[in-house]
Amino acid sequence: xxxxxxxxxxxxxxxxxxxxxxxxxxxxxxxxxxxxxxxxxxxxxxxxxxxxxxxxxxxxxxxxxxxxxxxxxxxxxxxxxxxxxxxxxxxxxxxxxxxxxxxxxxxxxxxxxxxxxxxxxxxxxxxxxxxxxxxxxxxxxxxxxxxxxxxxxxxxxxxxxxxxxxxxxxxxxxxxxxxxxxxxxxxxxxxxxxxxxxxxxxxxxxxxxxxxxxxxxxxxxxxxxxxxxxxxxxxxxxxxxxxxxxxxxxxxxxxxxxxxxxxxxxxxxxxxxxxxxxxxxxxx
Amino acid sequence: xxxxxxxxxxxxxxxxxxxxxxxxxxxxxxxxxxxxxxxxxxxxxxxxxxxxxxxxxxxxxxxxxxxxxxxxxxxxxxxxxxxxxxxxxxxxxxxxxxxxxxxxxxxxxxxxxxxxxxxxxxxxxxxxxxxxxxxxxxxxxxxxxxxxxxxxxxxxxxxxxxxxxxxxxxxxxxxxxxxxxxxxxxxxxxxxxxxxxxxxxxxxxxxxxxxxxxx
Amino acid sequence: xxxxxxxxxxxxxxxxxxxxxxxxxxxxxxxxxxxxxxxxxxxxxxxxxxxxxxxxxxxxxxxxxxxxxxxxxxxxxxxxxxxxxxxxxxxxxxxxxxxxxxxxxxxxxxxxxxxxxxxxxxxxxxxxxxxxxxxxxxxxxxxxxxxxxxxxxxxxxxxxxxxxxxxxxxxxxxxxxxxxxxxxxxxxxxxxxxxxxxxxxxxxxxxxxxxxxxxxxxxxxxxxxxxxxxxxxxxxxxxxxxxxxxxxxxxxxxxxxxxxxxxxxxxxxxxxxxx
Numbered sequence: 001x002x003x004x005x006x007x008x009x010x011x012x013x014x015x016x017x018x019x020x021x022x023x024x025x026x027x028x029x030x031x032x033x034x035x036x037x038x039x040x041x042x043x044x045x046x047x048x049x050x051x052x053x054x055x056x057x058x059x060x061x062x063x064x065x066x067x068x069x070x071x072x073x074x075x076x077x078x079x080x081x082x083x084x085x086x087x088x089x090x091x092x093x094x095x096x097x098x099x100x101x102x103x104x105x106x107x108x109x110x111x112x113x114x115x116x117x118x119x120x121x122x123x124x125x126x127x128x129x130x131x132x133x134x135x136x137x138x139x140x141x142x143x144x145x146x147x148x149x150x151x152x153x154x155x156x157x158x159x160x161x162x163x164x165x166x167x168x169x170x171x172x173x174x175x176x177x178x179x180x181x182x183x184x185x186x187x188x189x190x191x192x193x194x195x196x197x198x199x200x201x202x203x204x205x206x207x208x209x210x211x212x213x214x215x216x217x218x219x220x221x222x223x224x225x226x227x228x229x230x231x232x233x234x235x236x237x238x239x240x241x242x243x244x245x246x247x248x249x250x251x252x253x254x255x256x257x258x259x260x261x262x263x264x265x266x267x268x269x270x271x272x273x274x275x276x277x278x279x280x281x282x283x284x
Numbered sequence: 285x286x287x288x289x290x291x292x293x294x295x296x297x298x299x300x301x302x303x304x305x306x307x308x309x310x311x312x313x314x315x316x317x318x319x320x321x322x323x324x325x326x327x328x329x330x331x332x333x334x335x336x337x338x339x340x341x342x343x344x345x346x347x348x349x350x351x352x353x354x355x356x357x358x359x360x361x362x363x364x365x366x367x368x369x370x371x372x373x374x375x376x377x378x379x380x381x382x383x384x385x386x387x388x389x390x391x392x393x394x395x396x397x398x399x400x401x402x403x404x405x406x407x408x409x410x411x412x413x414x415x416x417x418x419x420x421x422x423x424x425x426x427x428x429x430x431x432x433x434x435x436x437x438x439x440x441x442x443x444x445x446x447x448x449x450x451x452x453x454x455x456x457x458x459x460x461x462x463x464x465x466x467x468x469x470x471x472x473x474x475x476x477x478x479x480x481x482x483x484x485x486x487x488x489x490x491x492x493x494x495x496x497x498x499x
Numbered sequence: 500x501x502x503x504x505x506x507x508x509x510x511x512x513x514x515x516x517x518x519x520x521x522x523x524x525x526x527x528x529x530x531x532x533x534x535x536x537x538x539x540x541x542x543x544x545x546x547x548x549x550x551x552x553x554x555x556x557x558x559x560x561x562x563x564x565x566x567x568x569x570x571x572x573x574x575x576x577x578x579x580x581x582x583x584x585x586x587x588x589x590x591x592x593x594x595x596x597x598x599x600x601x602x603x604x605x606x607x608x609x610x611x612x613x614x615x616x617x618x619x620x621x622x623x624x625x626x627x628x629x630x631x632x633x634x635x636x637x638x639x640x641x642x643x644x645x646x647x648x649x650x651x652x653x654x655x656x657x658x659x660x661x662x663x664x665x666x667x668x669x670x671x672x673x674x675x676x677x678x679x680x681x682x683x684x685x686x687x688x689x690x691x692x693x694x695x696x697x698x699x700x701x702x703x704x705x706x707x708x709x710x711x712x713x714x715x716x717x718x719x720x721x722x723x724x725x726x727x728x729x730x731x732x733x734x735x736x737x738x739x740x741x742x743x744x745x746x747x748x749x750x751x752x753x754x755x756x757x758x759x760x761x762x763x764x765x766x767x768x769x770x771x772x773x774x
Binding site for chain 3: 354355358359363364365366368369446447448449451455458459461462465
Binding site for chain 1: 397399400402403405406407408409413417418421422425497498499
């Protein structure tokens with residue numbers, strides 16, 4: 001199902017006219033480092049899942065992370081979003097240090113108040129959407145900006161409706177998640193993340209739970225966001241999509257970054273044997 | 285004794301049954317939530333103590349617990365039991381039912397997918413807000429059928445109050461039946477319990493329905 | 500220890516609810532229950548919480564004056580004795596459904612004359628008011644505004660609810676608390692929950708023998724006789740039992756068993772037949 005013709009995709013993802021230009025529609029500022037992760041180590045028991053990973057993401061960059069299951073790519077995302085605690089290393093968002101590793105190798109996370117501020121910088125779209133089933137679509141999108149950011153409800157609603165429009169779900173505002181298809185749910189989840197106006201958006205295998213035809217509508221949206229220079233890190237199995245949408249592709253295996261570079265280099269002319277093997281297994 | 289006299293005599297017991305039932309619910313439904321938090325406390329002695337409390341409440345007959353609450357203060361401290369009957373009943377019923385409700389709530393909370401917590405965490409909800417806005421509303425829907433069962437059991441369990449000579453409807457039925465050598469009072473009590481539980485089931489169904497706007 | 504025992508007893512009473520079923524291998528013929536060997540089975544229905552007539556004794560066995568007398572009667576008649584302890588509230592259902600042959604458990608015949616086929620009365624009984632020593636209650640009039648306890652479905656309870664009995668007196672009480680068992684009522688009297696207990700003299704004497712510091716008022720509430728109640732149509736069995744009872748009186752067994760229960764001995768009213 002991952003085998004998909006690149007040209008068709010390019011067509012499918014053709015950017016529609018009149019995309020809303022929001023905050024993320026700015027010209028990319030590559031000087032601005034949004035996320036800096038250095039020397040990240042993470043183990044579950046004896047299993048070393050991340051072995052000294054470095055990852056930095058600049059403004060407007062779209063980074064795809066590919067690799068076999070168990071390679072640590074999802075764990076890297078979960079560490080970046082603090083759903084998992086790292087064992088070693090440093091995570092910096094813009095100029096704010098989320099973690100400090102002491103000389104003895106112990107990791108300290110910064111204080112609660114600072115952490116709260118740092119968390120506003122990023123959003124995460126889950127494989128399983130994780131919408132709040134008891135809230136309507138609109139409520140799902142509005143609740144956090146209103147309750148967490150304490151923003152004006154009317155203003156938030158206006159923005160939420162614009163986002164829904166952009167997701168092609170304007171008529172679903174009052175529906176409940178259970179009434180939507182998987183693809184629609186995932187688009188609501190993306191809108192929910194965008195409503196928080198993050199600097200960077202993470203996607204953890206956003207289409208793995210979807211049927212192929214529903215996958216396309218979600219990928220279209222991500223493509224649209226890329227066109228608007230939204231900074232994104234996408235863990236995915238959709239190779240052709242990754243090739244089409246990213247500025248940079250990272251191939252991970254066994255807890256290390258094996259190869260990294262522009263998509264035409266990584267996909268077209270991989271240097272590492274492991275990368276070749278992996279890509280070959282996908283072509284078959 | 286005419287049927288009408290029986291009915292009016294037993295009406296007083298029905299009121300007492302309803303009073304005990306209502307106050308027990310008002311006390312035990314929120315208390316059960318407190319018990320869950322204590323059980324999930326990170327301070328282990330409190331968690332263990334709560335676990336022991338739940339084990340005792342569920343592991344011993346409610347009637348025995350009622351006797352202990354009523355006579356316990358006298359045997360331990362020499363306090364007079366004068367006027368303590370209804371408070372003892374309430375303490376016994378509320379603490380017992382809070383333990384059962386706590387276990388129902390706990391199973392409901394434990395059944396919540398981790399993704400809900402993670403989504404809330406990413407969106408920046410505090411722990412308290414996560415629980416109140418995201419988890420609790422869903423848990424309520426999940427545990428409602430089990431709570432309904434427990435509430436219906438409570439309606440019938442109120443008859444155990446006769447252990448402390450509380451003249452609720454079933455005690456009265458026994459008394460009148462014995463003195464009149466008639467089975468009719470039991471029939472009246474049975475109809476009363478049935479109607480009471482029918483009303484309970486109806487109300488709970490309405491609440492369940494009101495939550496069926498999502499799956 | 501006694502307090503614990505009292506609590507335990509009350510719990511046991513509840514347990515008795517669930518016992519009292521007939522054994523297997525028995526059939527009903529015209530004269531009643533007969534077991535496989537062909538001997539007649541006599542099933543005594545009684546309340547296990549009604550000392551000293553019927554109760555669980557210190558060895559945990561079913562005992563009491565009524566139980567021993569019934570056993571002696573069966574031995575005399577060559578019947579197989581079977582104990583059917585029941586919940587007092589359910590006594591009529593137990594009897595009418597045939598689970599037992601009779602209600603024999605300090606059972607008052609007064610006021611129920613027409614409801615059962617009665618045996619000859621074998622014990623007198625008086626209902627009394629029991630109060631703690633030092634109580635300010637000295638007469639029945641002093642009970643005005645007091646809380647009085649009684650066990651449900653006992654003769655004292657019925658006396659206090661009977662228009663022709665002591666209903667008028669009962670109406671002067673602050674309240675009449677109705678307990679499932681006298682043990683709980685007695686506990687409540689000790690712990691100050693109630694001011695007095697209305698109770699049969701014999702049961703009261705038994706309770707007072709377990710704990711000092713209580714006495715009866717001089718004035719009795721009422722008096723009555725204990726007899727064995729049979730199903731109204733079962734006069735054949737009743738007559739047989741009457742005959743046997745008299746025989747036990749004549750051969751001294753009745754007196755012998757009675758002596759084991761000093762608190763009721765003086766109330767035993769059967770006399771040897773005139774020769």
